[in-house]
Amino acid sequence: MHIPDGLIPPSVCLAGYAITGGTTWYALQQIKKDSNPQANIPKASLLTAAFFVTSLIHIPIPPTSIHLILNGMMGAILGYYAFLAIPIGLFFQAVMFNHGGISTLGVNTVIMGLPAIAAYHLFKLREKVSRKRELWTKILAFASGAFALLLSATLFAAIAISTISPDLDAATERNAIYVSLIGYGIQAIIEGTVTVMLISFLEKVKPELLNI
Amino acid sequence: MKLAIDRYAYLDSPIHRWQQNCKIVGLLGLIFAFAFIHSLILLPIIIITTGIIFFLSRLPFSYLVSRLRYPGWFILAVVFLLPFMIGETILFQWGELTLKLEGCQIAAVIVVRFFCILTISLVLFGTAPFLSTIKGLRSLGLPQVIVDMTLLAYRYLEEVGEMVNTMERAMKLRGFDKHYFKYRNLQVLARLIGSLLVRSYEKSTRIYQAMILRGYGYQPPSNKSQKKLVLNKNHYQDLAATILTLSIALGLLGLDLFFTIR
Amino acid sequence: MKELTRTTKALSQKTVDITATNLCFKYNQEHSVLTDINLSIFTREKVGLIGANGAGKTTLFLAICGILTPTYGEIKICARLVNPGEFRPEIGLVFQNPSDQLFCPTVRDDIAFGPENMGLSPEIVQERVNTALSLTGVSHLIDRIPHHLSGGEKCMVAIASVLAMQPQIILYDEPSANLDLKARRRLIKFLQASPETIVISSHDLELILEVCERVILLNQGRVIADGIPQEIMGDRNLMENNNLEVPHSLTHSH
Known part of the structure; x- marks a missing residue:
């Protein structure tokens, strides 16, 4: 789900960098409000490495296999650090595997990062519920995992399909987007389920990890 | 990896x-x-x-x-x-x-x-x-927080990758076959990822302590001279x-x- | 001479658990890690594997388990050829770092993992979990979270997670690394009493002296010596030529 170099018009690349730059600045401001931003840097970095490695694990779904993206999970755990972790991960991916690209790093960060921030705010709602906390945590975990992925997929499909071919008529475009979203719907369910499992695991084993 | x-x-x-x-x-x-x-x-x-x-x-x-x-x-x-x-x-x-x-x-x-x-x-x-x-990116003005995070993540990428390889190996030796898609396998995978996150997190705590002990975040008074490009x-x-x-x-x-x- | 024929006879009556024939292993074509290894390990034997860092001990273990595919040669476990990638519950490997092995939210789940993969029924799995925990003496930890245990406890739980598959052979990779004296003593007692065929790779030569009746010395991927622990580890020249030291207890007895 990365847009490669050369595919999209430069105006979109630049817009991607502009939005990424602005949001990064905002994320850095939010991070500075932390009680101890310095202590969180190693945590966020190691988790960036861990998420990056996780994205290399393949899950077989015959006849193909998918890899997890978990940007919702990153948002839920890392909060605003996720918006720094994601471009770093994408940068590694572009440099090491030529997956994605340097000119499209901004756009790809927007595609992955904004949904992560949305997922963070969605998951934070659990602090507001007082009754049936366990159930709500599960529901919100699923929602952040699935929603972040769907949002990313929508952004990706919209950018890729609408910019690649300005001459395509609107109906064909819309259909292409719908078709691709069915596939991503399945992945969203898987990502949501894994996010629920991960959050329950962490709540049991290392609850402080959920409160960075 | x-x-x-x-x-x-x-x-x-x-x-x-x-x-x-x-x-x-x-x-x-x-x-x-x-x-x-x-x-x-x-x-x-x-x-x-x-x-x-x-x-x-x-x-x-x-x-x-x-x-x-x-x-x-x-x-x-x-x-x-x-x-x-x-x-x-x-x-x-x-x-x-x-x-x-x-x-x-x-x-x-x-x-x-x-x-x-x-x-x-x-x-x-x-x-x-x-x-x-x-x-190079730092001298071009990339924020310090991002530079630190990139360096640390890069430094530990291989180690975390090795960690996940070894854990997958240990699971395989106990008969885990990940080539099927079923609920239990998804659960096992989630636990593997969870353990990876927990282990990385614990490691990061120790790394942070070691970094602090060697002066991380301490700003020497005359830091500006280092940044000047030597022509x-x-x-x-x-x-x-x-x-x-x-x-x-x-x-x-x-x-x-x-x-x-x- | 008479002595020798008796031992050979005794050995030939035993069944062989592990055989390696002309085993070679190379990483990426060039760097040779194991060179022409020939070994037979017999049922219920306790064998120590010693050698300096990088001698090829862990690689040998991984090849025996079928995780790594040998570049040349073959390995048999319980008289059947090892096909890389195949699940062989008759052999278990205890990893050097127990955290590599333990990944579940409770000790119970972790120990049940292997038996579940063998396709056993839930009752039998439960029974295996209980047996494995009581054998390693950590039954009280059953509902605890593996990540929260002490080093010694993790070590015993990791061993239990392998025992639950009831393997005939267990390979131990540096089992005493990072253990305190009490946990180490407990491990030694456990290993001495265990009925399986065991191979222990370790730098803890005193542990090998206490547990093993046979020792194999590896250096740069070759078997340098194979025999009685006191004789091999007491040979100062042999040990020092292979970057090892004679263990303290043997220097005193000389």
Whole structure:
């Protein structure tokens, strides 16, 4: 789900960098409000490495296999650090595997990062519920995992399909987007389920990890 | 997991000798100029420019091919349909299938841009150790927090990768077969990822303590002198190379604008 | 001479659990890690594997388990050829770092993992979990979270997670690394009493002296010596030529 170099018009690349730059600045401001931003840097970095490695694990779904993206999970755990972790991960991916690209790093960060921030705010709602906390945590975990992925997929499909071919008529475009979203719907369910499992695991084993 | 990114970083070539922060500015300028190209007529020029830079870098051709293979298939799959879907001028008709000129042109532009940008970014990141690239980005004003996070994540990438390999091995020896898709396997995988997160987190706590003990975050009073670029004789050459590359980039942009308007 | 024929006879009556024939292993074509290894390990034997860092001990273990595919030669476990990638519950490997092995939210889940993969029924799995925990003496930890255990406890739980598959052979990779004295003593007692065929790779030569009746010395991927622990580890020249030291207890007895 990365847009490669050369595919999209430069105006979109630049817009991607502009939005990424602005949001990064905002994320850095939010991070500075932390009680101890310095202590969180190693945590966020190691988790960036861990998420990056996780994205290399393949899950077989015959006849193909998918890899997890978990940007919702990153948002839920890392909060605003996720918006720094994601471009770093994408940068590694572009440099090491030529997956994605340097000119499209901004756009790809927007595609992955904004949904992560949305997922963070969605998951934070659990602090507001007082009754049936366990159930709500599960529901919100699923929602952040699935929603972040769907949002990313929508952004990706919209950018890729609408910019690649300005001459395509609107109906064909819309259909292409719908078709691709069915596939991503399945992945969203898987990502949501894994996010629920991960959050329950962490709540049991290392609850402080959920409160960075 | 192999991070083969520094494999050819220590060769000797004009591109290797080009100081990394100057190289970043120059080649990134070129990459963005390439991304702007619309005109078919400029495609041969950017191919030749890319060819010259790649030749100067002395990176083996086999390395380029191996790095282009996977993303190459991806881009071909993406643009495959364009010649049949877009445009009015029919080049070739075969039953229902019509090959159209405008579609072919768009596909050609996308593919050439893609291969040239990838080759240049391979030269940019393949001709210097990854750490120099990060230092270069820092001297160009990347925020310290991001630099620190990138360095730490990079440093522990291989270690975390090794961790997950060993854990998968241990699971396999206890009979786990991940080649099926079922609920239990998803659960096992989630636990594996969870354990990975917990172990990375615990490691990070120790790393932080070790960093603090060696003075991390302590700002010496005269820090500014370090950031000043030292201009020596070699550095003028680095700057000249950057200015040359940027002029090419600007020239390409100008030409593209000229052809588009005309 | 008479002595020798008796031992050979005794050995030939035993069944062989592990055989390696002309085993070679190379990482990426060039760097040779194991060179022409020939070994037979007999049922219920306790064998120590010693050698300096990088001698090839862990690689040998991984090849025996079928995780790594040998470049040349073959390995048989319980008289059947090892096909790389195939699940062989008759052999278990205890990893050097127990955290590599333990990944579940409770000790119970972790120990049940292997038996579940063998396709056993839930009752039998439960029974295996209980047996494995009581054998390693950590039954009280059953509902705890593996990540929260102490080093010694993790070590015993990791061993239990392998025991639950009831393997005939267990390979131990550096089992005493990072253990305190009490946990180490407990491990030694456990190993001495265990009925399986065991191979222990370790730098803890005193542990090998206490547990093993046979020792194999590896250096640069070759078997340098194979025999009685006191004789091999007491040979100062042999040990020092292979970057090892004679263990303290043997220097005193001389």
